[in-house]
Amino acid sequence: MLPVYVALDLETTGTDPERDAIIEIGAVKFRGDQVLEEFHTLVNPGRPLPPEIVALTGITDEDLIDAPRLTDVLPRLTRFAGNRLVVGHGIDFDLGFLHRRSILRPNQFLDTFKLATILAPDARRYSLRSLAHFLGFPPPVSHRALDDARTAHRLFMALFERALALPRELLEELVRHGERVDWPATEFFRQALREIARGAFTGAIGAQLAAKHRQPESGPLFAVPTDAVPLEPEEVRRPLDVDRLAALLEKDGPFAQRFPGYEYRPQQIEMMRAVARALNEGRHLMVEAPTGVGKSLAYLLPAVYWAVQNGERVVISTNTINLQEQLYRKDLPDLERVIDLDFQAAVLKGRSHYLCPARLAALRRIGPSSQEEMDVLARVLVWLPNTPDGDGDNLFLPTAQERAIWRDLSAEFEGCDPERCRFFQRRRCFFYQARRAAEAAHLVIVNHALLLADVAVQNRALPEYRFLIVDEAHHLEAATTRGLSFEIDRGTLRRLLEEIGHQRAPRSLTGLLGETVARCRKARLDPQVMAKVEGFAQEVARSVDRAAKHLEVFFDRLEQFVEEERGGKGGRYAYRLRITQGLRVQPAWDLVGIAWDDAAAPLLAVADGLERLAGGIGDLATFGLREAEDLQAQLVGIARRLTEVCGQLNNFVFQPDRQMIYWVEIGPGSVPLSIHAAPLHVGPLIQEHLFHKKESVVLTSATLRTAGSFDFLRERLYAWEAEELAVDSPFDYKSSTLVYLVEDIPAPGQPGYQRAVAEGMVALFKATRGRALALFTSYSHLRATTRAIAGPLRQADIVVFAQGEGLSRNQLLENFRITERAVLLGTRSFWEGVDVPGEALSCLAIAKLPFDVPSDPIFAARAETFEDPFNEYAVPEAVLRFLQGFGRLIRTRSDRGVVAVFDSRLVSKAYGQVFLRSLPGPTVVRGPVTKLPKMAAEWLERGAGNKEQGSREHEGTTDR
8 A cells, every 4th residue: 555645835926945935835645546635725925926926826915915824834734744755846946945944854755847757758848737738637727736736646646657667677776776875766666666566556557658669650761771781872973953853843843732832932942953063063062041941952852862863971960959850850751752762861969869878787787876866867767668769869858967967878988899899799789770870871960069079080970971961050160169179077077986986895896896806706717817806906996096085176176266266256157267378377276286186196097907907808708707898898988088088187287288278167056167178260170071071061051141241150160162152031021020229228238228128128018919039148137127027018918938937948939839928038049949930929029139258268269369359250150149039030921020129239339230231131220219119019010910821821831
């Protein structure tokens, strides 16, 4: 029989336990599906409720006038809960308020959010309501404490049923690892084992899940078969028939006949012809193709024909995984439905996206070292039996720490040696499965990170290719920078040393060292040989312990240095400190150097010891040591990783490379200090490895030019030999888009600016009846504006959604789309990739021109290489980002909208003309902020009715 649990939820005036107050408590006492008792009360907070809380919960100040005070309520809640385990969704939030008042501190707690990320890997979203819908019990519409506690109860039981469906061996492993780190969910899985032992599980849920997992995903017809042979080039090349390809896209061509509502676009045909000629003639090309051109089809069509008729692999690189998926799941299937051509395509991602079975086996062997690591391990173990490709993008890993743990489990491992890996030999390596598929494919779709990783490892990451199309090419420099960067922190090094192993007792070793000794013992080696192995492993373990001790001192010294540089002031935001030669000559840096010297010696001793141990293990293979090669590969891999880290840190501390940028980053909050290095210039690398080595490289994007010129990106990417083409937009921006430049408010950073922006946005959004996206360049500006406009807009029946309120980007966009009168506020990630056609998005507000932060280490270092850094570097970078933001508004030919820019520098500064000359010909008006609302409303009224039609026409007709 299951124990009695208590499901709990609070409603509060805000998110800060120190400043905000509880206004409602709901709790449900239950055993299994049976509700035993409920607890509910409103609480008088002694203060007015914020408007956004009234809007969210429906609770008003009048409702709370006669409610009891919190001091009267908490003893009752304590008696109700007793010593029972308390469950809740995002329970840490509720605990923050209760523990501050010393309530329920002795109780154990369990978070259904974290449980769901483990037991529902197939869910797209993990909010309480989303999970309830996903698992088949739609929750009440209200956002109230008792309703949410009831939903948490039902969610807990649904997740428990899923736990019962897991194999007994997996449950036992979760309990065993969980006990090691005092994991809060350990008892939950132990209880599932008890229920299975009692035979209480009927198997219904398990059968349903098993049936679901047995159903193969219906992949596209052009997917590469598992037995496909690698692609071989034809001896004689056949050029593309450009006119024949163009005919496919004509008004009465096959595409028009196949797809109802197909739009003939001469700009698309113009781009397609240019791409086809570049492939035929072996030339490089830069193509700017604005939104609506349909550039994906314009390059996919010639790429497919070229690859098939010549047996030549064409690589298509995107910046985002989303575009990769769109090309593979939507655009190529559309193409396949029209053309009579047998082709194969594959998606290949970077190593960090794929689970490494050997790394997972190592973690399962040594066990997790923290609750966070256990969280990730549990998600992976439950997901593993049902993943066909080991792609970690299908796992929910929202925090930086979780993603760092995943990286340690991924195929991004310096010591990867396929010839020595038993998983590779048994064809169980996910990365090499994907790579084999890519070798047999005509089109290989990758992202920029993998494209440039191929550069870093001398063209060993991708199968050989000579033809390349780069979409979202305006991101190529940044993606190359990320791909060739180095990052390390204290936690990563701790985990690495934990994996190697420590000396736990005189003859007891942990980690890989312990595994090595244990395997040698099982092989019944000669006692003298065995003694040498044990002695050497213990020597390495002692070096590990010394290294761990000195690394702690090194990171402590580095943190002290950083704190002194920023004046000891903590903050809500990350702090980045660029380590320049001027800082390295300071006396305080000497302490960092001494600490690193002390740590480097034992670290290198560990690396050397592992290499020598690996060599010895190889010699022992003839003595019956099983899987000696696999053990060798792990030892050598970690040794190489340590050697690389030592080299990078030595450069960071003592011998900086003049072509690298070095910095440290710390915070916000409890985020630990990390050390970073990135290349100063990437253009020469791109030129050498792409433009010089490939026959044809096509760069395309909706935004490649600034002020009508390709020069800025051409210089950044060293694309000196590339021809250029800028096709016209199919949209009539002059009649569809009003750009209103507010000219009478203070400039950003000046007194009164924030207030003027907030008041201007309130008036504007009331006039447009919501239907607006507001773009910001910082979270602080976004939050301040959200606080200022939420109340007034709520009174006008307009809902405000803001980034950073706990919802994912996709959830925010979906809520915005389905809410009739809504405003969405977002920062950097919302300047691109937002596609909301129709009237739902009729107004775009840009709070501030998107200049880079001058103190950003990469920006600052690169700016120093220009004679006029601001105009030659900062302005063009900001223009490209500004154009991406501008492109969020008009998504179809019939769209109509208003862009309001609340940065008066666009009018008052000379560089403002560079931004304006880069726009695609909209109607531009300058004026006071007071006239903006009326003009915006009149502009939208003139086009009323057009956008509804545009929304219906949107599907299949627009492009990024």
